Amino acid sequence: MGTPALEVRGVRVVLGGRLVLRDADLVVRDGDFLGLIGPNGAGKTTLLRAVLGLVPVRDGSVAVGGRSSRAARAGIGYVPQRHEFAWDFPISVEDAVLSGRTRRIGLLRRAGVDDLRAVRDAIDRVRLTDLRRRPVGQLSGGQRQRVLVARALALRPRVLLLDEPFTGLDMPTQELLTDLFSGLAAEGVAVVMTTHDLAGALYSCSRIALLNRTVLATGSPDEVRDPDLWSRAFEISPDSPLLRAIGLEVPA
Numbered sequence: 001m002g003t004p005a006l007e008v009r010g011v012r013v014v015l016g017g018r019l020v021l022r023d024a025d026l027v028v029r030d031g032d033f034l035g036l037i038g039p040n041g042a043g044k045t046t047l048l049r050a051v052l053g054l055v056p057v058r059d060g061s062v063a064v065g066g067r068s069s070r071a072a073r074a075g076i077g078y079v080p081q082r083h084e085f086a087w088d089f090p091i092s093v094e095d096a097v098l099s100g101r102t103r104r105i106g107l108l109r110r111a112g113v114d115d116l117r118a119v120r121d122a123i124d125r126v127r128l129t130d131l132r133r134r135p136v137g138q139l140s141g142g143q144r145q146r147v148l149v150a151r152a153l154a155l156r157p158r159v160l161l162l163d164e165p166f167t168g169l170d171m172p173t174q175e176l177l178t179d180l181f182s183g184l185a186a187e188g189v190a191v192v193m194t195t196h197d198l199a200g201a202l203y204s205c206s207r208i209a210l211l212n213r214t215v216l217a218t219g220s221p222d223e224v225r226d227p228d229l230w231s232r233a234f235e236i237s238p239d240s241p242l243l244r245a246i247g248l249e250v251p252a
Ligand SMILES: Nc1ncnc2c1ncn2[C@@H]1O[C@H](COP(=O)(O)OP(=O)(O)OP(=O)(O)O)[C@@H](O)[C@H]1O
Pocket: 015, 016, 017, 018, 020, 038, 039, 040, 041, 042, 043, 044, 045, 046, 047
């Protein structure tokens, strides 16, 4: 089946003396749109950060296109949670998006024609063309989220990691981004998205991984529709109305 876009094997992460991830396995292929789901504190962000090489991996391995994260880093787009970006920094949308290509351009080189084209394409794809010269500090939450997505897309990544991209967004913006992520997957990008929008993930993602300190299950939305599995992942009762609300019923 070829080398996976992303392969996480037996990963163990300890932070501040606490075991945050253990024996985590995840395989993501080109063209997958994978929803990474689990309760608060399950280790979703930590898993993305382990893929990026931003937290130390104690045991196990992470490979991106068969290479180490460090070697593959220029091909990994990362959209952090919105609050992690310095929005009061006085730069325009265009400059914020261009900063996503620093890894490709290098700190001391000037942006070239390819870089500027990649920035323009990324801004067009998130429909921010009319706002491209606006200082980022003057944008709404939804517009800021689109800047972060464009900033990751400016790298033309093979793997796109999205950390809760829908938090606080209205329906039209969620729809725009969902269509964009599905479109990128259709073009062959491996998209991994953490989300608390469980129904949305079951509807839009081609694959789901349930995580709570370890990856409990991975499969198509139909393959992971077992309420017992979700009750274990979220530590709630299998007949919880919350599970019924997203269409996961205990068989009568
Ligand atoms: N730098 C750190 N030092 C110590 N513990 C940390 C650190 N970063 C995260 N943790 C802990 O690791 C666990 C997993 O955190 P993480 O942010 O990965 O969870 P999450 O699944 O993304 O949660 P949420 O849905 O709330 O965003 C949490 O218990 C958190 O407190």
